Amino acid sequence: MWRKLLFVCALLWGGSDALSLSHAPWEQDVEDAMDVQKSPCENFHEHACGNWHAPYGLRALGAHDMRSRLRALNKQLFVRHFEASNSGSGSGNGNGLPEGEQELHSLYDSCMNGRQALHVYMDAVQRVLPDWPLLNNATQFSWSRGSAAVRRFGAHGLWRLLVQQNWQAGEQQVFYVLPPSFELIGRSDMSRFLYRRYLKYLLLELGLRVRRAADLAEQLSAFEEQLQQLLPAAQDSAEALVLHAPQTLQQLHTQFPQLQLLEYFQLLLGDEFTPQLLLVADTEYLQRLPRLLETTDPLIVSSWLLLQLPAHFELHLHEDLSLAAQREQCLQQLNRLMPQQLSQLLLRLLHGSDAAAAAFYSRTQHELQQVFDRLKLQFERLMNDTYIFELDATSQAQALHKVRAMRLLLPQVQPVRQQSQQQLQPALSYDAKLLQLSQAQSLQQFRLALSCLQLPCDTSVSASTGPSLGSLDVNVYYRLKLNAIELPLGLLRAPLLHNSVAPSNFHQVARLYGGLGFMIAHEMVHGFDYVGIHYDAAGHLAAEDWPARTIIRFGVRSQCYLNYRYSNATVMINENMADSEGLRLAFSAYREQLAQQQLNSTALGSFFVAFAQNWCGHSAAVGTAAPSSGQQQQHPAHWERVNNVLGNFAEFAEAFDCRAGSLMNPPDKCRMW
Numbered sequence: 001m002w003r004k005l006l007f008v009c010a011l012l013w014g015g016s017d018a019l020s021l022s023h024a025p026w027e028q029d030v031e032d033a034m035d036v037q038k039s040p041c042e043n044f045h046e047h048a049c050g051n052w053h054a055p056y057g058l059r060a061l062g063a064h065d066m067r068s069r070l071r072a073l074n075k076q077l078f079v080r081h082f083e084a085s086n087s088g089s090g091s092g093n094g095n096g097l098p099e100g101e102q103e104l105h106s107l108y109d110s111c112m113n114g115r116q117a118l119h120v121y122m123d124a125v126q127r128v129l130p131d132w133p134l135l136n137n138a139t140q141f142s143w144s145r146g147s148a149a150v151r152r153f154g155a156h157g158l159w160r161l162l163v164q165q166n167w168q169a170g171e172q173q174v175f176y177v178l179p180p181s182f183e184l185i186g187r188s189d190m191s192r193f194l195y196r197r198y199l200k201y202l203l204l205e206l207g208l209r210v211r212r213a214a215d216l217a218e219q220l221s222a223f224e225e226q227l228q229q230l231l232p233a234a235q236d237s238a239e240a241l242v243l244h245a246p247q248t249l250q251q252l253h254t255q256f257p258q259l260q261l262l263e264y265f266q267l268l269l270g271d272e273f274t275p276q277l278l279l280v281a282d283t284e285y286l287q288r289l290p291r292l293l294e295t296t297d298p299l300i301v302s303s304w305l306l307l308q309l310p311a312h313f314e315l316h317l318h319e320d321l322s323l324a325a326q327r328e329q330c331l332q333q334l335n336r337l338m339p340q341q342l343s344q345l346l347l348r349l350l351h352g353s354d355a356a357a358a359a360f361y362s363r364t365q366h367e368l369q370q371v372f373d374r375l376k377l378q379f380e381r382l383m384n385d386t387y388i389f390e391l392d393a394t395s396q397a398q399a400l401h402k403v404r405a406m407r408l409l410l411p412q413v414q415p416v417r418q419q420s421q422q423q424l425q426p427a428l429s430y431d432a433k434l435l436q437l438s439q440a441q442s443l444q445q446f447r448l449a450l451s452c453l454q455l456p457c458d459t460s461v462s463a464s465t466g467p468s469l470g471s472l473d474v475n476v477y478y479r480l481k482l483n484a485i486e487l488p489l490g491l492l493r494a495p496l497l498h499n500s501v502a503p504s505n506f507h508q509v510a511r512l513y514g515g516l517g518f519m520i521a522h523e524m525v526h527g528f529d530y531v532g533i534h535y536d537a538a539g540h541l542a543a544e545d546w547p548a549r550t551i552i553r554f555g556v557r558s559q560c561y562l563n564y565r566y567s568n569a570t571v572m573i574n575e576n577m578a579d580s581e582g583l584r585l586a587f588s589a590y591r592e593q594l595a596q597q598q599l600n601s602t603a604l605g606s607f608f609v610a611f612a613q614n615w616c617g618h619s620a621a622v623g624t625a626a627p628s629s630g631q632q633q634q635h636p637a638h639w640e641r642v643n644n645v646l647g648n649f650a651e652f653a654e655a656f657d658c659r660a661g662s663l664m665n666p667p668d669k670c671r672m673w
């Protein structure tokens with residue numbers, strides 16, 4: 001055993017300079033996480049991660065594995081910052097605070113302390129549309145104008161209106177008109193009961209008598225259940241997008257005149273309104289909607305719409321939350337409504353000053369772009385040689401083109417001079433701030449979609465309005481329709497990246513390629529998984545699929561990922577391919593980097609440790625609740641993932657001297673490319 005111990009130490013600290021330096025805290029972490037008693041050839045996940053655990057304070061912030069720990073660390077920084085600088089001062093006038101930070105403080109403080117008031121929402125919506133039967137006995141009510149009135153503040157009405165990439169052409173932003181998401185009412189008896197109670201509570205707050213509030217709440221939730229039933233059964237998950245081709249507003253209006261979509265968009269967009277704007281609509285839902293609305297009492301429809309506004313902001317819901325949950329909710333609000341300012345603050349907190357943050361960020365951009373270019377080159381080499389394209393030069397050329405065209409999208413962190421947002425007055429109530437910020441955000445999205453009607457969209461701008469780039473996000477994405485990989489800001493910190501780079505330190509190089517390099521490579525391979533192969537270099541649905549013989553060869557190679565080592569293999573084949581093939585790209589790129597820097601290539605083992613330590617801890621499914629992102633993951637458990645991937649690498653078995661047939665060195669090694 002001592003020999004193994006020595007070997008591991010050499011792996012981690014080998015090289016004379018590294019030994020003479022005092023250990024950086026993150027390097028100590030690497031060592032602390034390992035369980036060197038566990039043989040690397042039996043269970044490498046346990047070997048690399050056996051002693052890893054999230055400290056108590058971070059577990060309370062949702063840390064259960066490596067990535068969720070990063071998110072929790074970011075949250076902890078924010079909470080400490082807001083709550084420390086808050087004490088004593090009545091959130092003064094922000095003298096000396098950098099741009100945007102005063103607003104963050106002000107929103108966080110009022111979120112944590114604020115008493116909320118329903119009338120602020122009612123007053124705001126009445127300024128847009130005065131006539132609501134519930135509020136002022138109005139007898140006339142237009143439900144499309146009512147839907148538009150709540151949508152101006154970011155809430156959704158009888159349909160959800162989103163601005164997203166056109167599913168056929170990623171560089172274009174278009175409006176999507178979809179069924180409501182029914183998140184609050186849900187589908188269980190319990191969620192319905194809670195929702196009815198919530199509505200009743202809002203109605204009481206509006207001044208209704210108890211019995212009347214209870215009756216009305218009952219009717220409103222019954223109405224929403226009827227709306228739910230308009231969804232085709234197969235589309236039970238409201239997230240399923242219906243992919244009709246985009247059409248103009250004018251065309252859709254002609255098809256569904258009762259929906260009064262022209263009025264709806266006119267109220268939303270004002271002067272910028274044009275019947276030429278492009279929409280992707282769930283026409284099945286829209287077709288069924290008018291009949292239901294015509295047979296429903298206008299008081300019910302209008303009251304339901306009215307209450308969607310406070311419900312969207314979860315008004316009052318946090319009264320019974322624990323302090324931890326309240327902090328979580330307030331941070332989520334900041335992340336949702338002021339993502340750019342929050343990202344800037346994260347960098348400032350991590351690096352001490354704006355100047356240091358800017359220096360770090362530009363170095364990081366450069367470094368990651370280099371890694372990315374090297375990964376692309378590796379992928380290109382594999383595609384040049386692969387058996388899969390042996391008889392199909394056309395598909396091969398298209399695949400090469402696609403790899404070359406892939407882009408790496410890094411979060412935008414330049415300060416957003418508040419062009420579209422008016423200053424937030426500190427004196428405003430929390431509710432008024434929420435409404436103002438959310439309205440500004442909606443307007444910005446609408447403008448983006450409108451501007452893309454004439455000009456090609458600036459996708460760097462449009463990507464930055466996406467949900468994934470915030471400082472609380474730690475997932476990496478491959479955007480199929482942009483053919484681009486998107487990295488969130490939450491990951492761009494220690495231990496994945498370092499403040500001070502010592503390029504001669506091969507541990508840092510190993511961490512860079514085994515960590516972020518692997519994550520980027522994993523996403524690149526998604527461009528060529530069973531979904532990705534149907535999309536071309538521009539992210540459009542490919543005009544023609546690969547010829548049968550190429551598909552068959554692809555299938556022959558991928559079949560290995562269905563073998564006995566993989567549980568739920570058919571469901572997870574895309575992920576398993578992306579893991580192993582991605583690690584191969586990262587590994588080749590790492591080796592090339594070592595060679596270029598003339599670093600000692602006996603250091604290969606530290607690359608595999610760095611990779612495995614991306615997956616310390618357990619996935620969210622076990623124990624803790626899933627993070628609020630709500631993303632349903634089809635990934636294998638962390639230990640299975642690490643061990644299965646490494647089992648595919650002869651280089652791994654060699655580096656750790658695992659005999660043939662040991663658990664980490666199985667005979668059937670999968671390799672696609």
Ligand SMILES: *[C@@H]1O[C@H](CO)[C@@H](O)[C@H](O)[C@H]1NC(C)=O
Pocket residue numbers: 135136137
């Ligand atoms: C609505 O009408 C009822 C009875 O007709 C009246 O008592 C009530 O004050 C009116 N409410 C408003 C807001 O005008």
Ligand SMILES: *[C@@H]1O[C@H](CO)[C@@H](O)[C@H](O)[C@H]1NC(C)=O
Pocket residue numbers: 377380381384
């Ligand atoms: C792959 O093949 C193409 C076409 O033959 C060639 O232009 C390209 O340089 C090759 N790429 C690599 C990385 O070898």
Ligand SMILES: *[C@@H]1O[C@H](CO)[C@@H](O)[C@H](O)[C@H]1NC(C)=O
Pocket residue numbers: 567568571
């Ligand atoms: C396989 O997938 C199904 C559905 O996705 C899930 O319910 C089940 O727990 C999975 N089984 C294993 C062993 O992961």
Ligand SMILES: *[C@@H]1O[C@H](CO)[C@@H](O)[C@H](O)[C@H]1NC(C)=O
Pocket residue numbers: 010014015600601602
């Ligand atoms: C690389 O490191 C190993 C062990 O640390 C040492 O035995 C070997 O001589 C080194 N090779 C080079 C080329 O420096």
